[in-house]
Amino acid sequence: MNVETIGESVGRSSGEEDAPEVRPCPECGTAVTVHTRYVRWCPECEWNVDPGAPEPDRGRIETVRRRLARAHGEQLAAEIGRPGTGGGAGPAALDLSTVLAFGISALVHAVTVGLVVVAGLLIIGGWSTGIQPVLGALVLVIVATLLPRPTRLPKHAPVLYRADAPRLFELIDEVGAAVGTSGVHAVVVEPVANAAVTAYGFRNRRVMHLGLGLWEILSPQERVALLGHELGHFANGDIRSTRLTGEALHALQRWHHLLTPAALPSLVSWWRHASEQFLHLVTFLPRSTVYGVIHLLDGLTMRASQRAEYRADTGAARAGSTEAAAALMDRLLLCGSVEPHLRRESVAAQMRGGAEGRAARDAAEQGLWEGLRARTVSVPESEYERLRRVSVRRGHSVDDTHPPTHLRRRCLTSAGALPARVVCDASRTEAVAAELAPVRAELARLVIRDYAR
Numbered sequence: 219m220n221v222e223t224i225g226e227s228v229g230r231s232s233g234e235e236d237a238p239e240v241r242p243c244p245e246c247g248t249a250v251t252v253h254t255r256y257v258r259w260c261p262e263c264e265w266n267v268d269p270g271a272p273e274p275d276r277g278r279i280e281t282v283r284r285r286l287a288r289a290h291g292e293q294l295a296a297e298i299g300r301p302g303t304g305g306g307a308g309p310a311a312l313d314l315s316t317v318l319a320f321g322i323s324a325l326v327h328a329v330t331v332g333l334v335v336v337a338g339l340l341i342i343g344g345w346s347t348g349i350q351p352v353l354g355a356l357v358l359v360i361v362a363t364l365l366p367r368p369t370r371l372p373k374h375a376p377v378l379y380r381a382d383a384p385r386l387f388e389l390i391d392e393v394g395a396a397v398g399t400s401g402v403h404a405v406v407v408e409p410v411a412n413a414a415v416t417a418y419g420f421r422n423r424r425v426m427h428l429g430l431g432l433w434e435i436l437s438p439q440e441r442v443a444l445l446g447h448e449l450g451h452f453a454n455g456d457i458r459s460t461r462l463t464g465e466a467l468h469a470l471q472r473w474h475h476l477l478t479p480a481a482l483p484s485l486v487s488w489w490r491h492a493s494e495q496f497l498h499l500v501t502f503l504p505r506s507t508v509y510g511v512i513h514l515l516d517g518l519t520m521r522a523s524q525r526a527e528y529r530a531d532t533g534a535a536r537a538g539s540t541e542a543a544a545a546l547m548d549r550l551l552l553c554g555s556v557e558p559h560l561r562r563e564s565v566a567a568q569m570r571g572g573a574e575g576r577a578a579r580d581a582a583e584q585g586l587w588e589g590l591r592a593r594t595v596s597v598p599e600s601e602y603e604r605l606r607r608v609s610v611r612r613g614h615s616v617d618d619t620h621p622p623t624h625l626r627r628r629c630l631t632s633a634g635a636l637p638a639r640v641v642c643d644a645s646r647t648e649a650v651a652a653e654l655a656p657v658r659a660e661l662a663r664l665v666i667r668d669y670a671r
Contacts, residue, residue: 412432
């Protein structure tokens with residue numbers, strides 16, 4: 219679950235007290251309640267509602283993707299919100315765009331296979347010339363960068379299996395059944411404020427990446443909704459997450475990178491300029507062709523990818539209730555401030571040396587996640603409202619494959635209230651917390667000792 223990182227919402231300093239004051243808006247004069255730890259803004263004229271600088275341009279491909287996302291955004295949200303338009307959970311039906319996307323993806327992989335065949339023919343049948351085996355080996359090196367590779371479990375984060383956390387996996391299994399799929403084989407626990415599901419290994423086993431930075435700021439039912447959303451991706455199927463299309467997009471991006479000439483180091487500026495111009499000229503046609511295919515494949519899959527997010531949100535509502543899923547959307551707006559908060563705690567704990575410093579670090583480790591949770595609970599409703607309005611203003615500027623959070627929340631609340639199919643009561647919450655306790659301690663130690671470096 220990629221999340222919007224808009225605004226700073228968990229507070230600016232761990233030592234500040236939130237003392238609400240009433241002050242006039244500098245623009246319209248409306249009396250505004252100001253919380254000292256949060257952005258001062260006016261809900262009437264929206265003065266200072268989004269003081270953060272816009273994200274820098276991340277390249278031509280990203281710019282086109284976001285333009286496509288904006289084109290689909292509001293239209294798809296309106297369509298999802300209408301009864302009988304396919305907003306529920308369950309596998310998505312194949313449409314013409316999906317069929318064309320699969321066809322283009324197959325063609326991309328066919329080109330890769332063709333290059334392997336050409337390289338083999340050059341190496342086997344060209345020994346008489348001497349140059350052909352060299353060219354064949356060069357083609358194989360290029361193909362090696364394009365071949366799909368199985369994802370591996372990370373080594374930098376704790377990995378839990380069913381024997382390590384049976385109650386957590388039991389909860390995941392129950393949520394999976396509620397959204398129409400099975401559970402996962404492994405759970406990777408990380409300190410980030412995010413969550414995701416993917417596959418790993420040659421056997422394509424399922425793995426869930428669970429970020430404590432997000433998990434710890436959620437209520438028990440919001441956690442169920444989070445699991446429902448992530449497992450909903452398995453139940454619904456996202457065209458970009460398939461091996462066929464996902465690997466084709468990655469291959470095309472690697473092709474584009476290989477065909478984009480890098481700056482050449484040279485002591486003679488005119489020679490460097492001439493070399494770069496020659497490389498640009500030689501690679502212009504294949505580079506433009508690859509870029510066009512990326513653009514086409516993006517256009518064919520963007521709408522399906524965004525629809526998959528809405529359908530996964532329906533899974534969140536079915537598992538945890540519509541109320542919990544909508545609350546989860548609000549919590550996602552806070553995720554951008556979680557990492558700065560953790561970094562501040564790390565810096566503060568390492569400011570002192572000696573025995574006093576060790577004691578400070580130990581205390582920070584023991585109370586890290588509880589402190590994060592307490593600060594999130596204290597976020598006032600005015601700050602949530604500000605972040606919702608920022609989401610409206612920025613739209614798809616944060617991510618291309620995920621609809622803006624405000625549209626997702628609107629679709630959830632307009633679809634009618636669903637009760638929770640999975641209830642995470644106090645006993646289950648405590649049992650899962652006990653299983654995660656060693657991992658929480660390990661990651662707290664990692665955050666406090668390494669984040670500030």
